Structure formats: structure tokens, C-alpha cells
Amino acid sequence: MFDLLIFGGTVVDGSGAARRQADVGIAGGRILAVGDLSAQPARQRHDAVGRIVCPGFIDVHTHDDRLLLTSPAGPHPKLTQGVTTVVTGNCGISLAPLLSNETPPAPLDLLGADDWRYDRFGDYLDALEAAGPALNAACLVGHSTLRVRHVPDLRRPATAPEAERMARDLADALDAGAFGLSTGLYYPPARAATAEEVIAVGAPLSAAQGLITMHIRDEADAIDDALREALHIGQALGVSTVLSHHKLIGQRNHGRSVNTLAMVDTAALSQPVCMDCYPYNASSTMLLASRVGQSREVLVTWSVGDPSAAGKSLFALARERGCSPESLVEPLSPAGAVYFAMHEDDVRRILGHPLTMVGSDGLAHDAVPHPRLWGTFPRVLGHYARDQRLFSLETAVHKMTGLSARRFGLRDRGLIAQDHAADIVVFDETCIADRATFEQPTAPSAGIDAVFINGQLACAHGHTVNAHAGQVLRRQRSF
The missing domain is CATH 3.30.1490.130 (D-aminoacylase. Domain 3)
Structure with missing residues (x-):
């Protein structure tokens, strides 16, 4: 007997394959069967007639490190848009390992001033498990966080002993279950770091086959050199490289995505590389x-x-x-x-590229946040797939589920398939839409009926039902 049967829906399975009519049978938090299950018994049944049933969305670029430790009193910015898994610790900024009573330098303070209490990365993961997160979490170690911990003068490159200490912290974090290293070479705490420093710090990634995500050194006039540096670092380490929130800043750089995407395509012939982006021109x-x-x-x-x-x-x-x-x-x-500072043509070109995943890059603790925190995934489905026809619904879902799971090594997530975790979204493709704007940035999205995380109903019609259905995902194998 199934614990839950989602019946009558149209399954878009996350692989990019064409949609099909199918039921989804769930037990023990996992998908047991997909097909015509109408005659099968189930303890609970969810009517998905006239709706799309797809994998839960994976937000590959978040700064939710601290948000995961708490449960918002009202609607949840990620649950309300169908996100079931987040990747934290991006742009070189992670909440651990850093034990400090002082507010860290910007941009680490984007995560707040009071939660820098985890001396080891494993301590943070343990605390997250104890808190019972609302979402599944795959966590990265921030290079800037390591620099603040080990380099007394952030205006200079790390010395060899300092880089070695950072590398030891990274190795410890990988052993605890971190998925990789993130960098933010654009920002002041890491601006003095050389490519050689990042390679030295990232050395443990090679044996563990963790990945590296990179907020590159420049996204404006010097973007070509910054891309070459990022690709060089990934190739030197021999690991998968994710180019964070790829974009072109400044009027004189509008249109240059034609060239930057060509650079990425060329690099992809000889090394594993992909990108994420958010669907906004700000x-x-x-x-x-x-x-x-x-x-x-x-x-x-x-x-x-x-x-x-x-x-x-x-x-x-x-x-x-x-x-x-x-x-x-x-x-x-x-x-x-x-x-x-961006042009919509570049946003469309990057978002539509086959190597591009979707990430919100939302900042949960801003007083008046960018609307991407609340609206990224419905915006891709409603505005870009349905209204603008930039790509098919199947492709849009793939960019937010199966592609992301494969690139980040989330081995049993991102697909509606037997033996996969039951992270599932049920939505109305005719009316799904982002409602968050720059004037009202925290407005929940429309069109999402239900969000299931590990087989549990977590959100129904925008209302949180279970704020602790998530799990801490720990890296278990090479990817």
C-alpha cells in the first residue's frame, strides 16, 4: 500500500522528456511507482487532475545558510514557489567554519551578525539537522569565510601556511558532507586572492571530486579574463566548475553574452562546466x-x-x-x-543556454529584498516558458530539477522516477506566475497547489503545512 498516491496528473519528470499522464505512488518518503496506479490502495490520495506533477525545484544558488536554521512565521519564500532543495554557501560566503563574536566583513554580513558560532563545518551541518530544516540542503564551503578565519590581512594573498590551513578546513568539511567550495573573488575579502591561492585551498576537491562554484572576479568590462581565470582553476583542480549567476553588467557590455557563452561552450569540450542564472535583469x-x-x-x-x-x-x-x-x-x-545594469536579451540568451541551471541568489535577510527571493521559479515557468516561449515547459522543469541534481551530484533527487526521493510539486501551468515585484518583493507566487518534500506535504496553496520536512544532504560519492 502506498502512503500517498498523487493521481490524475500530467507528469513532467525532470529529464527533459515529453510529458505524460501518470500517477505517482509514494511510501517511506520515496517514489515506488509511476504509471497507471488508479487501482492501487493508498492511505492518502492527492487529486492532480488538470495539473502538472514534477520534481521539486532545486535552487542551486542560495544564501539560505541561516534561514534554514529558523522557521518563518508566515509564508516561506522558497516553499511557496515549489523549491524543495537549496544549495547554500555560494559566492564564497558560508556560515561555517567561522567562530566569531564580531560581525564579519561584508559581504559575509549578508548572513547576519549573530550566528557565526560554528568552528567546524560539521558542527553547522549537525545544528541544521537538529533544527529540522524546511528544505533539503546541500551545503558549500565559502572561500571568503575561510580567508576571514585564517588570513589576518585580507588585502593580500594568503601565505602558503595560511592556504594549507584553509585546505585542511575544506578537507574536514568535505569529510563531514560538504559538496564543494565556493568563491567570491569579486568581493573585498577575496579580491587579493590569486588563482594559485584558490587552487591550493581547493586541492582537497580533486580527490573527493567535490565541485567548485565561482562568483568570478569581474562581470563587466574584464569578464573575459575573469572567465578564463575561473575555467583555469576548475581545470587545474580537475573538478566540475559552476559559473555563478552568469551575467553581463553595464551598458557597454550588453550583448557580450554571445561571446561569453561561446567561451563556455569551448571550455565544455574539455572540462565539466555549467552555469546558473536568475530570470531578472537586475x-x-x-x-x-x-x-x-x-x-x-x-x-x-x-x-x-x-x-x-x-x-x-x-x-x-x-x-x-x-x-x-x-x-x-x-x-x-x-x-x-x-x-x-543588465540587458534582457542577455538574460534570455543565458537562461536559454543548455548548460544553464536556475538559481535565485536571493538574500533572505534583506529588509526589502530583490523579488527573486520569492518569485524565481514560477517566473521561469510562467513568464519565460509559457508567455515568452523561450523554451518548453519540459525544458524549464529540467533546468530546475534533473539538470541541477546531476550537476551537483544529488543522486536520488531531481526526477519523478522509481526509487527517487519524493520531492514533488503540483502546479497549474495555465496560471503559475511570480507575484513578487520590486515594489512588493515578498508577494508569494500563484498557481502552485502543493509541495511535497520527502513524501510529506510541506506547503499547500502557499501555506506552510510542515516546516521541518527537509533533510541535510551530505555528499556521498564522486560526481
Whole structure:
């Protein structure tokens, strides 16, 4: 007997294959059968007639390290859009291993000031298991976090002994179940790091076959050199490389995705490489003066210097105060911002590329977050697949499930298939849509009926049913 039978739906299985009518039988948190199961007994039945049944979405680029330790009082930003698994620790920023009573330097402070209490990466994973996360979590170790822990002067490259200590921490984290290393060479804590330093720190990845995800050193004028550096690091380590939130910043770089994607295609002939991106033409990170001139608009998402600035235009604030936008950055800092500096044609071209997965890159602790935190996955399905017809629904689901599971080594996730974990989303393809906007960034999405995680109903019509259905996923084999 099945614990749960999802019947009458149209299965889009996550592989990219054509949809088909099928029921899904579940027991013990796993999929036992897919097919005509209408005559089979089940303790519970979920009516999916007229709905799409697909694997739970895998958000491959998150900063949910701290969010996973808590249960939001209201709607959950990830459950409400069908996400069942998140990859944390991106852009060089992970909550562990770093034991500190002080607020770490930006951008580590994007994760907050008070939770830097895990001296070993395994301690964080254990705490996460004890908390009972709402989502499944696959966790990365941040290179910048390791630098803050071991390099006293972040303005210089690490010495050989410092790199060795960082590498030991990475090896310990991999043994505990971390999936790989992330870098954020664009940001101040890691800007002085050389490619040689990253290769030395990442050495344990090679034997463990962990992956490396890279927020590259530049996404604007010097993007070609930054891509070459990232690809060189991945090739030197002999591991799979994920290019984080691939994009082109600044008007004079609009259209250059034609060239950058050609570089990735060439590299993919000789090394394992892929990308993630989010479906918006605006980015969000710490407030930086260097980013202001590249942008047609800048919205402040949070500010310690002036909390009232959150949600307001930096340019409008500067006009009110009679100063330049760049000069306003320091009195607002530390702070975060949304930057409108990308072109929609590049977003479409990158999102549509066969090597591109979907990741929200949402910042859960911003006072006024980028809407990608709440709307990324329904936006891909509704706006880009259904309305814009950038790709088929089957391709869209594949980019958010099967492709992501394969690239990150999530061996039993990402497919509606026998013996896979029962992470499942049921939605209405005719009306699924993101509702979060830059004016109302926390509006839940529409069109998702149910979200099952490990066979348990976690979210129904936007309301959290089980806030502890997730599991900590620990790396178990090479990928």
C-alpha cells in the first residue's frame, strides 16, 4: 500500500522528456511507482487532475545558510514557489567554519551578525539537522569565510601556511558532507586572492571530486579574463566548475553574452562546466560605489547607516540630499542594493543556454529584498516558458530539477522516477506566475497547489503545512 498516491496528473519528470499522464505512488518518503496506479490502495490520495506533477525545484544558488536554521512565521519564500532543495554557501560566503563574536566583513554580513558560532563545518551541518530544516540542503564551503578565519590581512594573498590551513578546513568539511567550495573573488575579502591561492585551498576537491562554484572576479568590462581565470582553476583542480549567476553588467557590455557563452561552450569540450542564472535583469548584493555608475537605477535593500533608506532609490536619495550617489554609499554602509545594469536579451540568451541551471541568489535577510527571493521559479515557468516561449515547459522543469541534481551530484533527487526521493510539486501551468515585484518583493507566487518534500506535504496553496520536512544532504560519492 502506498502512503500517498498523487493521481490524475500530467507528469513532467525532470529529464527533459515529453510529458505524460501518470500517477505517482509514494511510501517511506520515496517514489515506488509511476504509471497507471488508479487501482492501487493508498492511505492518502492527492487529486492532480488538470495539473502538472514534477520534481521539486532545486535552487542551486542560495544564501539560505541561516534561514534554514529558523522557521518563518508566515509564508516561506522558497516553499511557496515549489523549491524543495537549496544549495547554500555560494559566492564564497558560508556560515561555517567561522567562530566569531564580531560581525564579519561584508559581504559575509549578508548572513547576519549573530550566528557565526560554528568552528567546524560539521558542527553547522549537525545544528541544521537538529533544527529540522524546511528544505533539503546541500551545503558549500565559502572561500571568503575561510580567508576571514585564517588570513589576518585580507588585502593580500594568503601565505602558503595560511592556504594549507584553509585546505585542511575544506578537507574536514568535505569529510563531514560538504559538496564543494565556493568563491567570491569579486568581493573585498577575496579580491587579493590569486588563482594559485584558490587552487591550493581547493586541492582537497580533486580527490573527493567535490565541485567548485565561482562568483568570478569581474562581470563587466574584464569578464573575459575573469572567465578564463575561473575555467583555469576548475581545470587545474580537475573538478566540475559552476559559473555563478552568469551575467553581463553595464551598458557597454550588453550583448557580450554571445561571446561569453561561446567561451563556455569551448571550455565544455574539455572540462565539466555549467552555469546558473536568475530570470531578472537586475542583480542584488552589497552596496558598492563601483557598481553605481554601471547602473540605470539602484534600490537600497537595507542600510545600517540609515535604515530608513531601505526600499528607496539611491539616485533619488542623492538628489534630495544634494550629493552624488557614489558619495552617499559610505554613510549608508554597510548596506545592500539592487542594481539595474543588465540587458534582457542577455538574460534570455543565458537562461536559454543548455548548460544553464536556475538559481535565485536571493538574500533572505534583506529588509526589502530583490523579488527573486520569492518569485524565481514560477517566473521561469510562467513568464519565460509559457508567455515568452523561450523554451518548453519540459525544458524549464529540467533546468530546475534533473539538470541541477546531476550537476551537483544529488543522486536520488531531481526526477519523478522509481526509487527517487519524493520531492514533488503540483502546479497549474495555465496560471503559475511570480507575484513578487520590486515594489512588493515578498508577494508569494500563484498557481502552485502543493509541495511535497520527502513524501510529506510541506506547503499547500502557499501555506506552510510542515516546516521541518527537509533533510541535510551530505555528499556521498564522486560526481
